[in-house]
Amino acid sequence: MHEYETVIGLEVHVELLTDTKLFCGCSTAFGAEPNTQVCPICLGLPGGTLPLLNKKAAEFTIKAALALNCEIAPKIAFDRKNYFYADLPKGFQISQYFYPMGRNGYIEFLVNGKTKRVGIHQLHLEEDTGKLSHIGDDIISSPSSRVDFNRAGVPLMEIVSEPDIRSAEEARLFLQKLRSIIRYLDISDCKMEEGSMRCDANISIRPVGSTEFGKKTELKNMNSFRSVYRGIEYEAERQRSVVLSGESVIPETRHWDEAKGVTRAMRSKLVSADYRCFPDPNIPPYPVTEEWIQEIKKTIPELPDERYKRLTEEHDLPSSTAEVLTSSKELADFYDAVLSVHNEPKTVSNWIVSEYLGLLNAAGMDITESKITPAGLGKLLQSIAKGEISGKIGKTVFEEMFNTGEDPALIIEKKGLKQISDTDTLSRIISAVLAANPQSIEDYRKGKKRAMGFLVGQIMKETKGQANPQLVNKLLMEELNK
């Protein structure tokens, strides 16, 4: 009996963060009243449909193609993909069929500590469709349907991977890395839940060692990273059992049912597979010059991979920490910003990864929603380094900062948390504690080292934890060894 491996290729759609649509001046803002962000161009009204290219969208796409190591097409050219559907106002979608903006790129990410490279077959720019809502299950059985054209014409970038992905986990890691790169570029917010990032998967299985591809199914309707993982996992397993039972996989489009945790074959395709693509006669090709590419290159920030390299090599951070920090641009930017106040990579990264992320996770918050500023954390760490407060008190202060957004100095001041580093004061307290605990002194001198800990605890209790621990240790030791 054969062992089977899963072969996956992903098609990812990403809505670009331009202010206006791809071919008209309508707003792309999410969540407006239905059909309020429309015009003759994006509604396909006769006589009013001449498309006016939003150059920003093209620039964003070139930026992404460069970041994904693609070859860039010599011109921006658009084609018509012809089909009929109620959410498609013109009866064709303007897309890039003959000249995708980028080709032959790749993405790299770590799988079990090893670098995995997945090819990018192509990356292209197209317009989004409107949004249908059906009364009932689907458009066929529905007595009526509503269409919102606010989304029609929003610039959409499609990234098509090579079938290089071998597991649901790899698919998830690929998507995470892709999302991270796109967010670094600041060209899309990539929110799967809001639909600004959508992913379809082509899945097949084949005997290990085979170089031919098996019959594939296309899996749709996965609306989160988790459902991409679960959907692929389920579908690959389903195909395995189909093949093992002696049948063959039917090439079809399948729908991921999140609630039931299964994939189902969709009703026969409503849409013809023959799109009759041809160059859109209303859009003259626009040359992509080397100068323009260089200009766009200059706007690309340090990407996750480069940043990871800097953090591990220059800042000497462990790879796991660097990976966490670079996974999101906001987090990595935050780290760098704290460093500019307190230049101690190890300390800063530890605080971010264990304390800050811990608090964020517990609160179910995103870093962008947090009240903590890099300057605030920097100042806090400075206070600890200067011995103004202990690390333990620092954590309390940080929690307070997290909750209120207040300045650390203010919190320390207000709550009287400043560390006691005054030798006279501490000596007085130590004497008092020793006087009250003669038994412990006895124990210590008999060799019970644990008594020392008890005495320190008592001193901290007296000072409400504000005593400088190093100083307490030193003074106490001197006193006991007298």
Next chain:
Amino acid sequence: MDFYKHIVQKLAGEVNAKEVSPQQIGEDVARRCAAVHEKCNAFIKFDPELIEKGIKDISQKIAQNKKLPLAGVSFGLSDAICVGGTTTTCASRMLESYRPPFEASVVLKLKEWGAFPAGKTNMDEFNLGATGKNSFFGEIKNPWDTEYTAGSGAAAAVSSRAVNFALAPDGCGELRYSASYCGIPALKPTYGRVSRKGLVDVAPSLDQIGIMAPSVLDLAAILEAISGYDPEDPTSFAHEVPSYTLLLQEKENIGPFKVAVPENWAEAPYLEEGIKKAFLETLEYLKKENFQVQMVSLPNFSHSLVTAAIIRAVEAFSSLGNYDGVRFGLRVEGSHLQEMYRKSRTEGFGSNLKQFLTFGALISAGNYYGMVFQKAQKMRTLIIKELESCLQSFDLLFIPAVPFQAPLLSSNDKACLLPDPAGYYTAAANLAGLPAITIPVPAESVSGSAGVQFIGKAFDEAKLLQAGLLLEKENPPRFPNV
């Protein structure tokens, strides 16, 4: 008063000088339009309110002592070009109730210059031919003899002097050959010279708005008004617009030109003796005027009509994809979406149009895409190269405008053919985007004339007008009584 006999410049001069009131003109135009509509069915519907509204606007401006280059000039507007305040139907039942919420750029320019639209002229449905028999709004009769077709309502209205000029689309020559059917000059400008914004898309790579007018001087004056770059039309060009009227006044500038004639020009199907004779006589006249006339070999010219028809059918099938009953136009309810599409398009489109769209759908699908559509695209490139290289050595190409005189409306021998065989000589200029002018010369025909045609270099409309003027001088404009 005989305002209608004036060339537009003279008329505007009189209006600006307040020698003629806009009201007088309005009444005169309304009377003549009503008459030609009754006789020829030249308009989609005769709508005196449109005229009244236009006259009101102009009266206000004249009262403010504004000097407008086309003050009081009336025009017919093909019903494929959008104007406010009325419907734009493309002579189709599909768009019977469609009122565009915008105006064509050419209309805005003309209104700014003081001209006013007098009516939406009748046409073959979506301008696919000029048989005069394929309008949902009835047959279009020739003002010289109503047994014959006018080809288009625009030609009928202009030749009857109901309006000072008309604008109509030219996709394979409909503008030029219907003008020839009615014995008036017509000009199709270079592709991109005149904005297409507001012209209903049929075959965007071929379609261009052109002008029909009683005289070449009128053509020049109107071309001057409507030419130039339009930021709302991505295919329009920022090419300098000369003063065509001034160029025509400098008589020493006219000719003699070097003129090429395709040696196989007489091989056109259905070429009539009368047309042949008129063309040969004109050729002799040109020689007499010291034009250097030479026969040239243009082997692919004879393929231009079929080539254009294939490309047009594919583009039209795509461009008319927005007529689905969802957002505008005719909707015939069905039990589900597909049925609504089918019923709406079945009942909304006429049979010739449906045949043509089916043809377009067929030749762009599956293997036919390569066998037919791509072959036509290659042939188009060959034809363009052939014409361009010919026009490197010659100023103008000279050919008939149309192989036959206006067909009888009762005859079916040519009307059912796809494409309209009348486009034999005109389609090449659409394929190559070159400017072309047609001029009536004396002939034995229903209009007493036959059309001859010059094709020029891109953006060299001036030479076409100059050559046209020379022919016109020999044959002063005539017009039928209404």
